[in-house]
Amino acid sequence: MNHSEQKISCPMCHKPNTWNPENAFRPFCSDRCKLIDLGEWASETRKIPGTHVEFDVDSDVDSD
Ligand SMILES: [Zn+2]
Numbered sequence: 001m002n003h004s005e006q007k008i009s010c011p012m013c014h015k016p017n018t019w020n021p022e023n024a025f026r027p028f029c030s031d032r033c034k035l036i037d038l039g040e041w042a043s044e045t046r047k048i049p050g051t052h053v054e055f056d057v058d059s060d061v062d063s064d
Helices: 031-042
Strands: 008-009 014-017
Touching: none
Parallel strands: none
Antiparallel strands: 008 014
16 A cells, blocks of 8 residues: 655645645645635736636545
8 A cells, every 4th residue: 555645845834744645735734725726827917818728626535
């Protein structure tokens, strides 16, 4: 058995976090931090004009 749980820290709030498949928000610790990051992404700072961007919010658990 391979427990590939890797210890990381949330890029947004730097809280200790674990990278595992059950964490749908990885590398973030929670949906809040992920949403904060998406919010920054959507702001003008990182926006790329003319590029279609899709955020997969719900399709992360499906691994068939
Ligand atoms: Zn966080």
